[in-house]
Amino acid sequence: MINLTVTAVVFGVVFLAELPDKTALAGLVLGTRYRASYVFAGVAAAFAVHVALAVAAGSVLTLLPQQLVQAITGALFLGGAAMLLFKKDDGEEEVRNPKDQSFWKVSGAGFMLILVAEFGDLTQIMTANLAARYDDPLSVGLGAVLALWAVAGLGIVGGKALMKRVPLKLITRIAALLMLGLGVWSLWGAATG
Numbered sequence: 001m002i003n004l005t006v007t008a009v010v011f012g013v014v015f016l017a018e019l020p021d022k023t024a025l026a027g028l029v030l031g032t033r034y035r036a037s038y039v040f041a042g043v044a045a046a047f048a049v050h051v052a053l054a055v056a057a058g059s060v061l062t063l064l065p066q067q068l069v070q071a072i073t074g075a076l077f078l079g080g081a082a083m084l085l086f087k088k089d090d091g092e093e094e095v096r097n098p099k100d101q102s103f104w105k106v107s108g109a110g111f112m113l114i115l116v117a118e119f120g121d122l123t124q125i126m127t128a129n130l131a132a133r134y135d136d137p138l139s140v141g142l143g144a145v146l147a148l149w150a151v152a153g154l155g156i157v158g159g160k161a162l163m164k165r166v167p168l169k170l171i172t173r174i175a176a177l178l179m180l181g182l183g184v185w186s187l188w189g190a191a192t193g
Contacts, residue, residue: 003139010130010143011150013178018123018151030113031156034106039156040149041103042110047148049115054124055141058131067190074186076129081180083122085173114152123148133186 030039064072118124127144131137 002142003134003136006134006136006139007143007146010127010134010140011147013130013182014123014126014144014147015150016174016178017126018148019154021121021123021151027110027114027152027155030106030110034101036156038101038103038106039110040152042107042112043114043152043156044149045107046111046114046118047152048145050118050121050124051127051141051145051148054127054144055131055137058128058133058140059135059137067193070133070186070190070193072132074183074188074190076125076183078180078183078187081176081183085176133182 027043131140
């Protein structure tokens with residue numbers, strides 16, 4: 001059974017953390033050059049692979065004592081918040097251009113770009129943490145994959161308009177504050193539990 005509250009919390013946290021990420025910008029670049037549906041198919045498949053790996057890692061953490069998991073999760077959330085608050089803007093990544101517009105070339109380029117760029121990324125680590133925190137892999141996985149797909153869709157279709165209206169720095173700060181709150185909450189649970 002899917003817990004809609006857990007799914008919504010995970011969606012919100014992962015969505016905000018992924019918005020300012022370099023892969024959202026890469027999706028935007030690919031989306032301006034190639035057919036959006038082809039790009040999205042590749043990007044969505046890569047994100048699904050990453051979420052499955054993260055949820056599996058987080059599920060393994062649930063085998064440890066709950067207080068230890070909460071302490072580790074809290075520390076990782078605080079580390080993620082620090083990464084968001086102190087990261088430098090490294091600009092747009094270069095994106096390899098497929099020679100033609102075929103589905104397999106474009107979606108393959110999107111898949112490989114996200115698969116490589118997101119491996120060990122902050123949102124993958126956050127998803128593993130959330131899976132360990134809530135011990136509900138299905139709800140966490142659903143929330144994370146929907147958030148990543150939503151960001152990819154926004155980046156591919158309407159990223160330029162969003163970035164003109166909402167400063168990237170503000171989005172990053174909100175995501176960092178949410179992670180900071182989750183970190184403190186997890187550490188509090190470890191200390192009092």
